[in-house]
Amino acid sequence: MAGVQNISRRDFLKHTGATGALVLGAHVVPGSMIAAVQAQAQATGQSVQPNLFVAISDDGAVTITCSRSEMGQGVRTGIPMILADEMEADWHRVAIWQAPGDETKYDPAGKDGQNTDGSRSTRHHLDVMRELGAAGRYVLEQAAAKKWGVDAGEVYAKHHRLYHTATGRSFDFGEVVDAAADVKVPDGDGAPKLKDPSQWKYIGRDMPVVDNYDMSTGGANFGADATIPGMKIAVVARSPVYRGKVKSFDATEALEVQGVEQVVEIPALPDDAPAEFHALGGVAVVGTNTWSVLEGRKKLRIEWDDGPNTAHDSGTYDDRLRAAARAGGHVIRDRGNVDEAFTAADEVLEAEYFVPYFIHTPMEPPAALVDANVRPVRIITSTQSPNETRQYVAKALGIEKTDVECQVTLLGGGFGRKSKPDFACEAAILSKMVGAPVRVQWTREDEIRNGYYHAASAHGLKAGLDASGKVTAWHHTGAWPSLIALWAPAAKTGHAIEYGLGLIDTPYNEVPNLRIENGEADAMIRVGWYRSVNNIQHAFAMNCFANELAAAAGRDPVEFLLELIGDAEVMDLTEDGVLEHWNYGDPVEDWPIMPKRLSNVLRTVAAKSGYGKTLPRGHGLGLAVHRSFHSYVATAVHVVVHDDGTFRIPQVDTAIDCGRYVNPEGVRKQIEGAAIYGNSVAQFGKITTSKGAVVQSNFHDYPITRMNNAPLDVRVHIVEDFVHLRPCGVGEPGVPPYAPALVNAIHDATGKRIRTLPIGDQLKSA
């Protein structure tokens, strides 16, 4: 519940430049009454700092705060649309103000501390932004009523104007701002009424993103574009091997490069300190321009102590993961008795799948500008998580978080990389060392070689079939290095969060005997989250294996999958002994696992893709379906495999049930993009290590989907779900089904099974 406060003429004004303005803020106190908040505010002056969410200036201009980071998912459009709609504002007169990091002010849902991650912005903000918008409308209506001397019940807001029903008189929003300043917003029974969804004018309708013009004219500003007068630019040479350290270095030649001013060492973390989001350490070249420091870095002579991870070699490490996936060990979900069921089965099949490390490669490599020599410390950066950026920078500088400000720019892609502020810590440390603002620029090589990697994983799957070809037992063991090792380096098993990313919630609800296990693995590199995280490998393994089973049983693969999933309203994991179900951080009562919605998107995409029709030689259609971030997504990939093993993808169909959505154009764009992202995972994604060092370095050896190998006809089918209207995630859930759908399509076309990603040239060697 958000208590809404009218806080006109306070700190928001400096951002709007208006002479008079109505400013509304909300103070989030779960379950509280607004009266309590107001009483507290009166008693303690301004000690209750409300969120600032909307300002209306006397010319009628409306400024809506966006407290989430924009990284291409359209949040600067979608979240403000909600508020503008409920407030009856005219979108053309709305401007967006990007909030800096301050969770005490700018986290209206009170759930995420402004960390834009986990595909959760819409689902956590729909209700609260509606309440805030309704409060804005209420205040304006009250103000107009006061000016006319009529009962507020006779006044209504419509498209940026306030109307008096009886006389037809009207005001522009801006004309009542002077009378709005002291209107109080009631809570409880008198709280402003939300619009009926049938009255929505923006929510649920296509809206172009607010940054389109800037993004098409070079005017969009990212972290790498930030400047502060007097700033220096720095690049850092970091250990090629994770947790390696500088033994010694010689900067003589580097310092001879014109424009290089200083070479300094960023100390490595103590050996026993978890990596978290701290700076990695290394040798920094600081100078006047990017070219100089890049040239200078090339001339550094550094002797490294490679540290404890030199045995991290993909050849042997991958085998260890595979062995761990065979061995299993930690049972995380157990239904029935798989061992007895295997004994009784007519046929038992096994297969092993492997998905390698990936790295994010946002088009904007990490970059952060910090002035650590002022108070508060000033950070300007492209971050998904401004408050964790403040927290870690404060730690790096040995000061309080409240002494650190973080301004959020646009993000040139994020995908999880930019929720980890190690690069801002580097800039802060350097700024303090050199006594000037410093912008640290990561190169592509830095980003690929010193990142936070999507966990490589191995999966052992085993299933029992009865004589009719029905699955009686399903056993899945996954092994991967856990991202929890960032905080607990000795961790060998996964965390509840990772189990919840599509493994413990394996949706094959109709299988009577089901066991899921986690094998052990050492984390020998920084493992971090990546768009859709472990869902990628879990969805890959289970969708591919289900397809293999269908083929073995001589069954139609879609009917087979539908039989595994079923049409139950809810799948209750507690019935299978699961005590800790993360469920994307949300209550399972609100966002349950609903097999029937999964089956529904699968049926939808089968119908839309023309599944079942006879295809020409070399063509194949493959399907996969997965629930993640509470959304239900099914993808059908149509592939044409040529005799030489090359292939093209003429069409992709994806059906998504994301519950209630705000901007359908935004949903389509995310799903189109997810197909491309999934295509990179499927065809190319592979990070390997040799003697502890990442082998790949740039787009020549870590290829990303380009237009010539991209699906260019991705058709998005948004399943209108009028029953389950709670919004679900959209940014990530499109990714997981793509790779298994493509691999299943390749099998349909060629009969060849791909069990190890990426596909690479596996078809060419066939």
Add this chain to the structure above:
Amino acid sequence: MIAMKINGISRQFHGDPNMPLLWYVRDELGLTGSKFGCGMALCGACTMHVGGDAVRSCVTPVSVADGKEVTTIEGLDPNGNHPVQRAWRAHNVPQCGYCQSGQIMSAAALLDRNPDPSDDEIVSGMAGNICRCGTYQRIFAAVRTAAQEA
């Protein structure tokens, strides 16, 4: 000394002639619309026009621009209304937006050279530009629209 016109303005550069045009334009002129993505001419985020040709400015030394006209995204059209830019907005192309300056500059050069490209020519003409958000479908459509309207 290297003399060139950048977006119609005469400029003299006195530094290291090997400095890539990208860093001169971004760091010294403050025109930040051209982006750094790879530093190896692999992603196209830095694409500018030199003498009318699309170049990857991250590997193009300033000396190459000596005596030439350089156009960056900021100079493509005074009001940001080049047919390609209009088509970009009509198709709601950008997601994060970071690669789009380079995509637009590549598309503008492609259409300048070949006003009526075939589908294959659009694909091969744009394949040097990476978009990690995956906006290719809309880029493709926007290039086609721009070709029709130019």
